[in-house]
Amino acid sequence: MSASKDSLTVITRFAPSPTGALHLGNARTAFFSHLWARKSGGRFILRIEDTDAERSQLRFRDELMAEMRWLGLTWDEGPDIGGPSAPYSQAERGEFYRTLFAQLAANGEAYPCYCTAEDLELSRKLQRMAGKPPRYAGTCRNLTGAQRGEREARGLRPTLRFAVPGDRIIEFIDVVHGPQRFVSSDIGDFIIRRDDGTSAFFFCNAVDDSAMGITQVLRGDDHLTNTPRQLMVLDALGMRRPGYGHVGLLVGADGAPLSKRHGSTSVQEFRERGFLPAAILNHLLRLGHTSDIDGWLNTAEMPAHFRPEHLGRAPARFDESQLLHWQKETLERMSAGQISAWLGSGDAADFVELVRHNVVLPADAAPWRAVVDGELPPLGQDEQRVIAAAGPEFFAAAAAAFDQTNSDLKELTKILKQRTGRKGADLFMPLRAALTGQVHGPELAPLLKLMSPETARRRLRSHAQNT
């Protein structure tokens, strides 16, 4: 086999901020990045963007890593395992950033800004009202040394702003959107160091990607217009530019960004409901990406079917019915033992084998457990209709027949057929409804054998009484 483009080493990363649960949308970009690295035999790096000390929590970081491992998204370098570019938590990379800040400041490519948050807000407001883009007005850009000294003396702590060069064209090729072109004069000077000395996102994110040797940054569409800023920073520092790819956002059924009201949105929630990693991954593989094969894939074979050039630009709507489909496909490929472990309730093997095709999530098994040894919930409309249509005489006959045959459905229906003249659906459906409380489900004969004769008799009799 000759060397192809794919065999070039691709280094990707996932750079979450530990401020909450792992969202399905983030999991998807992490997954794509992971696939790309694996596909090419490259490396996948996990970097924690915890420069926001207020919102970042160690607990979230640990959860994030746990969910990723659960999904099977393993990383080659990261905060827990280290690597050549350590540390992998931005909170620990302050020294690196400070060196670069100094370099930019020395070259006049960044300057201290003493404007207060209130000043800036007011300025933005005024610009908006004047119908202009809310950009930094450049107040502190040309301060003299004396003016700076005066502000320092007043105890003002400056931020550091990147001095955006004048009319410059910033171009790059986005892996998913194609050639992009921006004009620097549309961009205001932006903050790269906060007044507490920590690095702002635009800066540390770009600089770390470059320093860690990332070759392909895959992230959400919302960063597309941020990219020229980051490119200018890297250019000013003389640092290598990574390639960028901006994938369409994941949205809810109504087209709005995925949120709580759409139901589960975090990997944790899907895991807790009993979704399987392979199901989630199979779905994600086709959400905003087209695999070359439609069928189910196991996690190991997915990288070979990932195609960066087939990443989608349009926002993708999350539709749980498709996830459910992959869940079924995954379940079909599991052994009874695996399903039993997944159900986690110590069910008997014959029970598991019987209901496995009627269960998509663990919660779906509960009604069948109740059918076998428990109380049936109140009947639904369809069930009531079927039972009413058969009438009490039918159930009286059924109960009588049951006393002769016990749990042998074949014998039972044979006798009932003779006595009532019913056959087919008219014969089976009332029995199913009365015995299981539902008009659909696993095969009735084995189900009947699993329940105690007393239970079955009682259920049949309960419909034999009143009219």
Place this chain on the structure above:
RNA sequence: GCUCCCUUCGUCUAGUGGCCCAGGACAUCGCCCUCUCACGGCGAGUACACGAGUUCGAAUCUCGUAGGGAGCACCA
């Protein structure tokens, strides 16, 4: 407001000027299987946002319109 992005069946999507009066998958519906339903098998319907242009020919190229989204933060 300005800049940028997006728009093919209900949903995920294939499609880069003729192979497309548009293909696949999910969902839906129907049929078959089963003395029953579900499971399974088979099949059907449904889409190029709109309007102009370029061209012998456009889902594909150009322009405009509409709708949706993002960014312009001491949040990432």
